Amino acid sequence: MKAMRLRSPGGLDNLQPFDLEAARDPGPGEIRVRLHASSLNYHDYGVASRPGWKADGRIPMSDGAGTVEAVGAGVAGFAAGDSVVSCFFPTWEDGPATLSDFATVPGDGVDGYAREAFTGPASCFTLAPKGYSHAEAATLTTAGLTAWRALVVDGGIKAGDSVLVLGTGGVSIFALQFAKAMGATVIATSSSDEKLDRARALGADATVNYKTHPEWGARVRDATGGRGVDHVIEVGGPGTLPQSIAAVRVGGHIALIGVLTGRGGEVPTGAFMLKQARLQGLIVGSRREQRDMVRGIDAMGVKPVIDRTYPLDGLADAFRHQESGAHFGKICLEF
Secondary structure (H helix, E strand, O other), X not given: OEEEEEOOOOOHHHEEEEEOOOOOOOOOOEEEEEEEEEEOOHHHHHHHXXXXXXXXXXXXXXXXXXXXXXXXXXXXXXXXXXXXXXXXXXXXXXXXXOOOOOOOOEOOOEOOOOEOEEEEEHHHEEEOOOOOOHHHHHOHHHHHHHHHHHHHHOXXXXXXXXXXXXXXXXXXXXXXXXXXXXXXXXXXXEOOHHHHHHHHHOOOOEEEEOOOOOOHHHHHHHHOOOOOEEEEEEOOOOOOHHHHXXXXXXXXXXXXXXXXXXXXXXXXXXXXXXXXXXXXXXXOOOHHHHHHHHHHHHHHOOOOOEEEEEOHHHHHHHHHHHHHOOOOOEEEEEO
């Protein structure tokens, strides 16, 4: 079968197609999945572009979606023909987070889903939402579940809440859609007025161009009548966190998801203390939370926004499109 691998020392130019041995029949507790799609995340980009990559030959991509071809002995909940989507942490079934690294994450610590088929533990997948294409389902593993956990699991969002989403990448667009479906007010930021127009078309109640308004935290407070937002989907990290603190209400919730502006920096601890806000770091979520999200999507009818799709051997080009920052929503592979 066709697959992609990352050769040492890493970098997009070292992503290479190759022929992989056909997926074996499933053993006890396993399923075999014919994969049809994946989607790109900044975590995947970080793996592919990481200098000095040591795991020579790693198959990248954390997200995978396809159809169950065969089911091993003792497997419940799956049958041949089911549409399924992969789990970011296959060993995290339920309960509080216990993982602090990526050793078990497909496409990083172990081989991922840039391939046409996979055989492994049934816990690597859940059922996909009803009516989703494989590409749509593939967007859920990382971006969809991150937004769900931030708002629903950690944030306890309810109708009437207000949510600030930073930028228009996959997590932020999912957060916008989930929040609107649950009756919340959403404010979105971007450096592109065109992207802000698209965010409003998706339901954003207010938008702020952070390039035009560098002190955008004050603009967000103004949009909430001076109160501040209940939830912030913080994907930037140290470069945006001070403004997110300015934007959140007293006693509000900031979900720290991304580090697009760097892995370390100063935090205005005095301002944060005065806000008495909760800063919650998170990395995706558990398999149980993914199943809950799928049920929620089935009830709400939310569909992901897909910016562009590429073939499997176009993975490097897909990453370059992601690198450009021109996308709105998710970038997918279909194969």
